[in-house]
Amino acid sequence: MIVAGCDVGSLTAEAVIMTNGSILGSEIIRVRPTAEQSAKDVMDKVLAKLHLSYDNIDYCVSTGYGRETIPFADSNVSEISCHGRGAQWLIPTIRTVIDVGGQDCKAIRVDERGLLEDFVMNDKCAAGTGRSLELMAEVLGVDITRLGPLSLEATSPVVITNQCSIFAEMEIMHYLCEERSIADVAAGINEAMARRVKMLVGKVGVKEDIGVTGGVSKNIGVVQYLEKMLGKKFVQFSEDPQIVGALGAAIFAAEKARESKP
Amino acid sequence: MEDLRYFAEMASELNNAEIQAWKRAGKRVIGTVCSNIPEELIYAAGILPIRLRAPRLQDTSSADSLLHRINCSYTRSVLELLLRGELGFLDGIVTTNTCDHMLRLAGELQAEARMPFIHYFSMYHALGKAADEWFVLEMEKLKGSLEQAFSMKISDDDVRRAIFVYNRTRRLMGQLNEFRKADPPPLSGTEYFQIVLAGMSTPREQFNDRLEALLPLIQSRRAGGAVQSRLMVVGGGCDAPEFIEFIERKGARIVTDGLCFGMRHYSGTIDENDANPLHAIALRYTNRAACPAIINGFPQSYGILSKLIREWGVQGVICARLKFCDHWAGARKLLAEELRKDGLPLLDLEREYSTTSSGQMSTRIQAFLEMLKSQA
């Protein structure tokens, strides 16, 4: 039995194909103008890679913002459940998943089955999301992927205090004018981001083990600051943490397929 | 259900066909902004009190330039209606200072409304004997203002007759609520809210007759469908049946609530034998589940809500609170902590008054329901 999970988010879309409890393959793309198009493109890509077609898929679960508009999905599950489930499947001891995506940030607590125990999602503005990191990186004139590594080179990180993104940008420009090193400013940006995430995580309470997913999990700077603030080490995923949502969807798909075809 | 359509229609417009008919008969209508304002007293003057709402209003830009974006969207919506001239059918408004937002709305209404009657009702903010007494004093003041503005007299018997009519509604609503204990309930939360809102927006005696006729039809209705999560909704400024429908479409039933645009508006009855009818009215208002703006009211409210939770078999609670409402934001935290002790989860949904759906909200509600199922 072959199942698929398809996660259409705000910045990227991912698809995971599984069979008999193991991952066959996965793909990540930047989103297209519509959720439907993103889903189709990412699925086409992964299916082509695996030399499969839509007919080979027994069950597909969609998730993410676009989850309700994907024509080839048999059902949909919230990305909160999927992230929890996917993360716990990869690392069975995981109880808290921190997912920092492009437009939101979630803290998810799961039980030993990978099912939701509690969750919290930010509902304010772009601050504390991947989108704000992108903007800050732009002000700094570096590629988003370099924010993390740069931050490791910092000797005396700046402190970004402003919460509003606009004022934070002004603060960054101020530091640049003062000729502070790009590395120190990058570290400050990551630290400020970690502070925002920590505030959210505190609302749901952390239980170990903890894993970080979503695009921002690739930023080593944010991750290290967050570990320091929470006083805990995060577990490492064997797979790209960005596909965890789609993976969770595929696991749900396998279950639903079994339920529907006893 | 055909008989429910009437209620849905009445709920969907503020100035609906019944209100228009009432006005054509030469009778007056007064808008109120808060469920703490004693409707009975206005009705005793032969004037129909209606709770101000702004069904389907999306744009509040005129009001936003008077009030500020950190004033809640309910107050901005009511003001918007006024600025657009959509409250022209009213003969007056009773405003109040239950919370900071209401207080500022009152100021704007007073400044902007061109109506013969605008009255400030000074609300209590803490329960107790002093509040009961103050409430009576304020009712006397309101009574005097009505009498003066409309050149009439309101007798104790007028008040008693109004109490009787409003008590009848409360008893009928109580019966309707009893049906919702069934699993599955014979009416959806959406339908219930349509009835609730119709009650706030139509002549009460007519509404009572309609509701009485509806009850046996609901009772005999066969409710089918899959077993769904039984939820309670609490919060403020939540009066859109579309929003309730949005939640229910995700696979849930709203079986009870703690909304001032819901159960709380009709809870409790007034002692019809009290020698001082105003005092009797006061007690009904101060004894019900209090709005969190009544600062020491949490223990009393929680006692009432937890009884509802037990008796109506509630599995999860959604707190739909308006952005910038500090009262509900604070109460939400206290409530979540109490509920956690009983193993009952609470979903916190911050929303704007006009929001009936959104992507983020959809994700949260869906995840909440998935959580309820997995932890059941």
Added chain:
Amino acid sequence: MSTPKADAIERIVEAFEMASALPEDMDLESPEMKALIEMMPESRRNTFLAMAKDPDVRKMSAVFNRCLGIYWRKLLSAKDEGKKVVFVPFNFAPEIFHALDMIPVCVEVLTTMALTLEEGIEPYLDLSVERGLPDTMCSAQRAVIGLFETGLLEKPDLLVNGALGSCDPNSKAFEYMAEKFNIPVLYLDIPFYHDKRALDYYAKGYKNIVKAIQEMTGAKLDVDRLREVVENTNRASELFFEINELKRNVPNPVPNYYNMHHTGMKLTMVGTPDAVEYYQTALDVSKDRFKRGKSVLPEERIRLLFLYTGYYFDNSIYSWFQEEMGVSYVMDVLTAFDFNPLIDTSSVDSMLYGLAEEMLNLPMTRQLKGGWDMPDNWLSDMLYYARTYKADCGVFTGHTACKQAWGVYRLVADELKRQLGIPSLRLEGDGWDSRITPMSVIKDQFEEFFATLL
């Protein structure tokens, strides 16, 4: 930030004691002073300099800081001495507690004083949100709640939730403190109106509270002690009325920084001889300045009325007005005590009624309850203050949490313009949280606004 371990009050007291040593011949340019100033965290440095630059301000501040240091040090020994500590909001007069030998702590003043902590108040603001309070609530109370959460602030014996009907965030914060940290609490409701009937209702509530405090704590109200306290209050009122008279002069000789002190004094120490001493000092300094023709530098160009509160997270703004911009900060709502009655000391009853009347006229309570355009409310007060203190312009600082003020400032500002021709500047920021609008941005906006006036 690594979380500090030491008690917050102890560190606040140390800061104020340090700042009370402001000799008149202090040389800020000396190498020792320079080194000391350099060591201070930025916000504390700014506040220190705001108090220290001008010798007159230094003199007043020395007395203020010394008194406040002594007052707050009492908190540290309260437990050992069996004294009860009670937390109150901005609109609860402290006199009754002085008379009952208890220690009143105004939560908003505590937050303002906590700004002197090395780590600032921001970590505590964040912690309060992390533990479940909304960030739309006021920073002036969230900091204290955050401090409770860390255990760096001892819980009081009692709370009086007394801003009901005049400030939602405050009322909610007190309710939250009571429930979450299990602290006994009393409530005082404020009615909409400002008439005899309303005052009677309020005074009745106040008297019930005084009774309840005695029942809860075993303290007994002694008429002579109460009279002593109230006489101190009356004396302080007479003194600050006189200072206010001086403010009417053009140029205004009263230093801008007096406004900060005034609110702090009135909400904590009024009723004590220390408060009388402070006001006497401030009056002497102001009279002397008047005689010498001293005012803001280089000369008084603008007389500024704050239509609401000021900024507290960085007090350098007031010395900037004073020493560089030629801006006289004549009044704000939190220093608007002109309508404080002198209290009739003939009986316990008359004094309690007088204290209730005082409280109903305290800043914010007076202006924020009820309708903004009613008599004795916001607009009438702003018109009075603008006329009396000859303001040229107004500013609304736009404190982030204040739904009350935001909901109506425009109407007040429009009327000031219409009736008196006084223009107003609208800012957005937070009184206590430095991260909302940075001081540099605030100053830029002021400069632009002043440029349009000159």
